[in-house]
Amino acid sequence: MDMTLNDEQQAFRDLAREFLDREAIPHRTQWDRDEQVDLAILPQMAEIGFFGLTIPEEYGGLGGDYLTYVLGMEELGRADSALRGIVSVSNGLFGKSVLGFGTPAQKQEWLPQIASGRALGCFGLTEPDTGSDAGNLTSRARKDGDDYVINGQKLFITNGTWAKVALVFARTSDPETQPGPRGVSAFLVPTDTPGFEAREIKGKLGLRGQATAELFLSDVRVPASALLGEEGQGFKIAMTTLDKGRVSVAAGCVGIVQGCLEESVAYATSRTQFGKPLAGFQLVQELISDMSVDADAARLLVWRCADLIDRGEPFGTAASKAKLFASEAAVRAANNAIQVYGGAGYVDEYPAQKYLRDARVMTLYEGTSQIQKLLIGRAETGVNAFV
Ligand code: COS
Numbered sequence: 001m002d003m004t005l006n007d008e009q010q011a012f013r014d015l016a017r018e019f020l021d022r023e024a025i026p027h028r029t030q031w032d033r034d035e036q037v038d039l040a041i042l043p044q045m046a047e048i049g050f051f052g053l054t055i056p057e058e059y060g061g062l063g064g065d066y067l068t069y070v071l072g073m074e075e076l077g078r079a080d081s082a083l084r085g086i087v088s089v090s091n092g093l094f095g096k097s098v099l100g101f102g103t104p105a106q107k108q109e110w111l112p113q114i115a116s117g118r119a120l121g122c123f124g125l126t127e128p129d130t131g132s133d134a135g136n137l138t139s140r141a142r143k144d145g146d147d148y149v150i151n152g153q154k155l156f157i158t159n160g161t162w163a164k165v166a167l168v169f170a171r172t173s174d175p176e177t178q179p180g181p182r183g184v185s186a187f188l189v190p191t192d193t194p195g196f197e198a199r200e201i202k203g204k205l206g207l208r209g210q211a212t213a214e215l216f217l218s219d220v221r222v223p224a225s226a227l228l229g230e231e232g233q234g235f236k237i238a239m240t241t242l243d244k245g246r247v248s249v250a251a252g253c254v255g256i257v258q259g260c261l262e263e264s265v266a267y268a269t270s271r272t273q274f275g276k277p278l279a280g281f282q283l284v285q286e287l288i289s290d291m292s293v294d295a296d297a298a299r300l301l302v303w304r305c306a307d308l309i310d311r312g313e314p315f316g317t318a319a320s321k322a323k324l325f326a327s328e329a330a331v332r333a334a335n336n337a338i339q340v341y342g343g344a345g346y347v348d349e350y351p352a353q354k355y356l357r358d359a360r361v362m363t364l365y366e367g368t369s370q371i372q373k374l375l376i377g378r379a380e381t382g383v384n385a386f387v
Helices: 007-023 025-034 041-048 066-079 081-101 104-115 234-270 282-310 316-346 352-363 369-381
Strands: 121-124 140-144 147-158 165-171 184-190 196-200 212-223
Touching: 007 025, 007 041, 007 066, 025 081, 025 352, 041 081, 066 081, 066 234, 066 282, 081 104, 081 121, 081 147, 081 165, 081 184, 081 234, 081 352, 121 147, 140 165, 147 165, 147 184, 165 212, 165 234, 184 212, 184 234, 234 282, 234 316, 234 352, 282 316, 316 352, 316 369
Parallel strands: 121 165
Antiparallel strands: 140 147, 147 212, 165 184, 196 212
C-alpha cells in the first residue's frame, strides 16, 4: 500500500480543510444548538466537489479515487459529523447504489443532480422492527400492471426530509413463502410521489445538524423503471453499498479522533494548573498519546480499504474492521478529550462534548460494533453466527 498522497489528493485535502476551517468550524456549535446546519453551505460544498467525489466526470462528479473520498470524509468528520453524514448518504449510499446498479437512464437522471448538490438522496433500509436484521424488512412492493405500489415505514433515515429522491428497499416476494434477504428489491422513489411522507426526528443525542427522518409510504406508485437492479437484488445492493458506507463512517471517525487530538493539544498547552501547562502532566500526556495512536491506527485501516477499493480487490472484512476500530476509537478519543478539558469539556463552548455526542452513533449505524464483530468472526471462522 502506497502511503504517500499524490499532488491531486494532497490538494483536495488542503482545499477541503481550508474551506471547512473557514465555513463550518466557526458555525458548528450554533448549528448543533439549532438542530440544523445552515443549508446554504451545501451548494458551496458541492462546488468543491464533496457531493460528487467518486461520481464519474460524465455525470458532473470529480471522478476521484477512493483515497480522495476518504480524505474528504476525514476532513468532514473533523469539522462536523452532521455534514459528513449528509454527504456520505447522498453521494455515498445513494449515489454509489445508483452508480453500481443503475441503468444508463437512471444514472443520467439522478447522478448529475446528486453530484452538483441540486438534489440530496437518502437510503431507506432500516425499519421500526428491522435494524441489524435488514434481510427481514417488511415494507412491501406489489407489482400492479407496469407499476409497483409500495407500502411501509422506514426509520432513522438521514436526509429523509431534505431528499429529492429516496432509495427504498421493499419486499417484492411473499413474506409467507419467501421471507429473508432474497425477496428484497430496491426502488428509486422521488419524494414528491403521492403517498410519500417524511417526518423529522428531533431530540437526537448527536448529529443534530442533519435531518434524520421517519418515512411513511402509503400506496406509493412508481413505474417499473424505478426498480434499481433486478427484482430480488435489493439486499445485495444494500450490502454492497453498506460495505463502502462503513469505510466512509470509519473515515469520518478518523476525523473525529484527529479533531479531538488537535483540540486537546491546543487546550493542554494553553491552560495551566499547579503552575504549569496541562500538557506537562504525565497523565494528560497519556490521554493525548492514546488519541494519537488511535488516529494513526484508524487512518491506516481506512486507507487500506481505500487502497483495496481503488485496486478492485475485495474489501468487505477490511471495511468491518475499519468501521469497528475507528468508531470505538472515536468514542474513546472524544471521551478522553473531555477529560483533558475538565469542566470546560462539559459545555458546548468547546467542541469535545459535541465530538462525543456525534461519535456515539458511529458504533450503532451502518452496522453496530456487534454486527461488525460477527462479520469479522464469520470471515475468520467460516461459521455464520447469524443463523
Ligand atoms: N456484499 C454483497 N452481497 C452480500 C453481502 C455483501 N457485503 N453480504 C451479504 N450478501 C449477500 C449474500 O451473499 C447472500 O446472497 P445469496 O442469497 O445469493 O447467497 C445474501 O446477501 C444474504 O446474505 P446473508 O445470508 O449474509 O444475510 P443475513 O440476513 O444473514 O444478514 C447481516 C447478514 C446481519 C450481516 C446483514 O443483515 C447486515 O449487515 N446487517 C446490518 C445492516 C445494517 O448495517 N443496518 C444499518 C443500516 S444504517 S443505513
